[in-house]
Amino acid sequence: MRKVFIIVLVVMGSFGVQAQGLKWETDINKAISVSNKTKKPMLLFFTGSDWCGWCIRLQKEVLKTPEFLAWAKKNVVLVELDYPRTPPQSDAIKAQNNGLQQAFGIQGFPTIYFATAKIKEGKPSFTGIGSTGYVAGGPTAWLAVADGILKTK
DSSP states (O other): OHHHHHHHHHHHHHHHHHHHTOOEEOOHHHHHHHHHHHTOOEEEEEEOTTTOHHHHHHIIIIITSHHHHHHHHHHOEEEEEEOOSSSOOOHHHHHHHHHHHHHHTOOSSSEEEEEEEEEETTEEEEEEEEEEOOOSSHHHHHHHHHHHHHTTO
C-alpha cells in the first residue's frame, strides 16, 4: 500500500512540475524577440484571468495540461495578455495589452491569436496566422484546432 501511495505522489508531482514548465511572456517585445530567435509563432492569449469563466475553463481544461505543455514547447511562444479586474498591473502592461486588444480587434475573451511579428521603427508589426477561443473536448480537441491553424502558415 505504501508503494502505491509513493508512486501516486511521484506521478502527481510530475504533472505539477510539467504545468509549471510553461513560460508565459507578458512583455510583447520580449515575446517577439523569442519568437524570431526560435522561429516559432506566438500564441497570444487574451484573457480576463480573474473574472472570465470561459478563460478559467480554458486554462483548467487545456492550457494547464501535460498535452498542451508538450505541444506548446514544440510549436509556439506563449504570451499572456491579461485584463484582470482585481490583481494590479503596471501602467505599461495595461497600455501594452489595450493597444494589442485594439490592434487585433479582440472583442471577447478568451481569444487566442497566433501571429508572427517583427519590430519596425521601434514598434511591433504583426502577421496574423489565425485565431480560436474555447473549444469543447479538452486538450485533444483544442490542439486539433490549433494545429489546423498553424498548418496554414
